[in-house]
Amino acid sequence: MLSRDIQKxxxxxxxxxxxxxxxxxxxxxxxxxxxxxxxxHIYSCPGCGQKIRIPKGKGKIEIECPKCHTKFVKRS
Structure with a gap:
C-alpha cells in the first residue's frame, strides 16, 4: 500500500x-x-547529415536539404 504523502x-x-x-x-x-x-523513405543529407523524410512512390527525385541546401538524387 502506498503512502498518502503526496509530495513524497x-x-x-x-x-x-x-x-x-x-x-x-x-x-x-x-x-x-x-x-x-x-x-x-528517410535519407540523410550527404552535406550535413540532416535526416530528410521523402514520401514513397515518387520515382527518382532530386532532393534539396532544407538545412544546407545541398541537392542530391535518390529513389523514393
Missing part, C-alpha cells in the same frame, strides 16, 4: 521520470521511425 510520491515520480527520460525518448523516436517507414 510526486518527488519519487519525478526522480523516476528523470532517470528513464533518455531511454523513453530513444524508444519513442525509434517507434516513430518504424511507423513512418511504411509511407516514407
Amino acid at each position: 510520491r510526486y518527488a519519487e515520480n519525478e526522480k523516476y521520470l528523470a532517470a528513464t527520460a533518455k531511454f523513453r525518448q530513444r524508444f519513442n523516436r525509434e517507434k516513430n521511425m518504424m511507423n513512418q517507414r511504411k509511407t516514407h
Whole structure:
C-alpha cells in the first residue's frame, strides 16, 4: 500500500521520470521511425547529415536539404 504523502510520491515520480527520460525518448523516436517507414523513405543529407523524410512512390527525385541546401538524387 502506498503512502498518502503526496509530495513524497510526486518527488519519487519525478526522480523516476528523470532517470528513464533518455531511454523513453530513444524508444519513442525509434517507434516513430518504424511507423513512418511504411509511407516514407528517410535519407540523410550527404552535406550535413540532416535526416530528410521523402514520401514513397515518387520515382527518382532530386532532393534539396532544407538545412544546407545541398541537392542530391535518390529513389523514393
